[in-house]
Amino acid sequence: MSKIKQLQEIIDTSENIVFFGGAGVSTESGIPDFRSESGIFKSLEKYGDTPENLVSHTYYMDHTEEFFNYYKDNLIFKDAKPNPAHLKLSELEKIGKLKAVITQNIDGLHQKAGSKNVLELHGSIHRNYCQICNKEYGLNHILESEGIPRCECGGIVKPDVVLYEEPLNNAVLSFAIDYIQNAETLIIGGTSLVVYPAAGLINYFNGENLVLINKSETPYDNLATLVINDAIGETFSQIKI
Secondary structure (H helix, E strand, O other): OOHHHHHHHHHHHOOOEEEEEOOHHHHOOOOOOOOOOOOHHHOOHHHOOOHHHHOEHHHHHHOHHHHHHHHHHHOOOOOOOOOHHHHHHHHHHHOOOEEEEEEOOOOOHHHHOOOOOEEEOOEEEEEEEEOOOOOEEOHHHHHHOOOOOEOOOOOEEEEEEOOEOOOOOHHHHHHHHHHHHHOOEEEEEOOOOOOOOHHHHHHHOOOOEEEEEOOOOOOOHHHOOEEEOOOHHHHHOOOOO
């Protein structure tokens, strides 16, 4: 049986599926990941610092304007569109099979595709808030601001994204663990499962089917029911809902 047929059979026979995705879910939508040969980390010598530092809490606090210049140029892709992976996951949710999407991405493409129950471990570019009065702002406020985005009260408007050195949101993490613990099938896609604490979520799964879809190998391949080393959008485009 081909791997696509195996995946189709697992999906067809599962009633409680959870999806956990990383940067590779969005690369087919034209958003570069961080660590592949063509990713952001390989192409940013011009900034004179490492990308980890440029999107760290320390850099945000000490070099706020430079942070926003980098952030707007490299982490926001306003015109990106959902690919077949986002769209098929939305369909699976609509028919009741998929209970939650857990994502490390901040681009909002799952919601754009129609998914409702999306747990964003690293936050979202579409949510921004004043650090003084907590007033909320959309993405356009960030994009249209010169220099440091400001609130009408004068406070800095910070993106609701988890920077390096910042903890994940405990409530989101708790919900993610709960969904994974109760899942019959966990499909993990577009992540190399090397960045913690997010990668450690796989250890909470004790259901029947563990499916790993990623272009490269992961440290957990030997534990999986099914491993597909291919692009996730290409893979999901072959699945019938």
